[in-house]
Amino acid sequence: MATFDTISERAREKPVISVLPPLTSFYLDEFGIYRSLEKFHRDLYDPDYLFEQDVILDTDDRHPDYPRIDCTADPFTPALDEVVEWDNREHHDRIRQDLLRQSNLKDYILDTVTTEDFVALVIVDGLSYESVRSLDLDVQPVIVDGITTTEPGFRRVIYGGDKMSVYAALTDKEFYNVYGFTYWERGQEDLSTDLHSAMGKNVYRINDFDQVLTQLKDDQPLHEKTFVQITRMGFDQDSHNRKEEPNHDAIRDSLAADLKEFADVAADIADDFRIFVTADHGILWRNHLPDDPPVVCDDWRDHARFVEGDEDVAHGMVERDAGETATGLAYPYLTRELKNTEWGVHGGFSYHESVVPLIEISNTGDIA
Structure with missing residues (x-):
């Protein structure tokens, strides 16, 4: 049973096998992650191939040369905001490949x-x-794409x-x-x-x-x-306009x-x-932000986490949905300071805003 830190320590010594949960690559980005032994061995025995990173084998296979480690780390925590660049389109694409959209x-x-x-x-x-x-x-994470x-x-x-x-x-x-x-x-x-x-x-x-x-x-x-x-x-009505x-x-x-x-x-x-x-969508609560969250706009904006339209805003990313365009901000940036009655906000990109649940309840399952 191992955390990301434990897997990192072992993988620096020699290649390890570990079935990794979704989004793990963000936490282990200093490693080369292979999805199959065959692909790894092809590179390993290629005399012209140069490994630039230590290797983790994300596969359910077994091999006597590589220790197998059971990963118990949970990638779905607020720590995701520390490893994902939410204004990076390539990072969004990686998340959307790993999760149900x-x-x-x-x-x-x-x-x-x-x-x-x-x-x-x-x-x-x-x-x-x-x-x-x-x-x-029965809850699984869904990415708001x-x-x-x-x-x-x-x-x-x-x-x-x-x-x-x-x-x-x-x-x-x-x-x-x-x-x-x-x-x-x-x-x-x-x-x-x-x-x-x-x-x-x-x-x-x-x-x-x-x-x-x-x-x-x-x-x-x-x-x-x-x-x-x-x-x-849900939480939206309670996140703003409340004393x-x-x-x-x-x-x-x-x-x-x-x-x-x-x-x-x-x-x-x-x-x-x-x-x-x-x-x-989810809600990014005030207490999820740093004590003095950075503000990126000079003039007043209606929304703290996004601006309407395609606008060149620092740490922003443009999204187009059904003919509508908005520029959302990456965590933890704001367009303005929060009002005293704003306990939570949304419209930007972060773990709390962008990862929502899918709960399934059926006659074959239990609900407490």
Whole structure:
């Protein structure tokens, strides 16, 4: 059992074999990482090949000449901000190759759904992977492959890279019964209308998650395959315009309790169900920043972590989503100082903003 430091020490002595978790190359960037023994041996026995780095073999193979080390290090911690250059496009490409991308979530859902009769997608407005990783749930990290703001995040989840929504695609799997639950007024915001396209009149405005459970309970039994899409408040609403610091644990525990109740209702509706939970973006909290975070803009900006449009800003990277362009800042840079009522921000690129969760709950799994 070994940390990144232990693996580094051993690999400086001789090549080692270790099955490495995603993103490990950022922590071990001083080493040459091979994915197969065959490729390593090809270079090793090539008289013209010159090794410029010590070697780690990221493979499940075994070989008597190379010690095997079990890696226990976790790459998904705030330490990721210390090894990733978030304004470096090549670093973003590497992360997106290693992780499930937000824009591929729709395809992931479609590929995962097979025999289920009840499927739900819960999109939380502002939720970092870091906030829920300790819960007793099936959670995997997802990289937001774009600007970390609300509208593009929701659209990436629901539409992926095309014009067909998750629900529209699921009709090919005979999910004809549909519910949409949202705290946005339909028709009042273009985003809300886009997110519930093709759902007709089956979209409900909610103020509380209990309204979802009540509606589904009242409508039982459901005689057709059913898809439920829910927009739920997350950390976003508590991150700004508040005089007092929000209670992070209470918000997280409330979400966990809602998911537990939702799973119980789903189990009553169908023997075979699956619930997917993700977020549009994460939140970079004030206490995740250094004491005096650097400000890169001379004039006042509306948003602390990004500017609208394609702008030449120090430590910024331009992203284009669905015809919209924004320049997000790398961690830990700000466009301006934080307001006293800003406890958290988003729109830039960092571990807390850019890595969101995908939680899966099904009849075959457990939820605490």
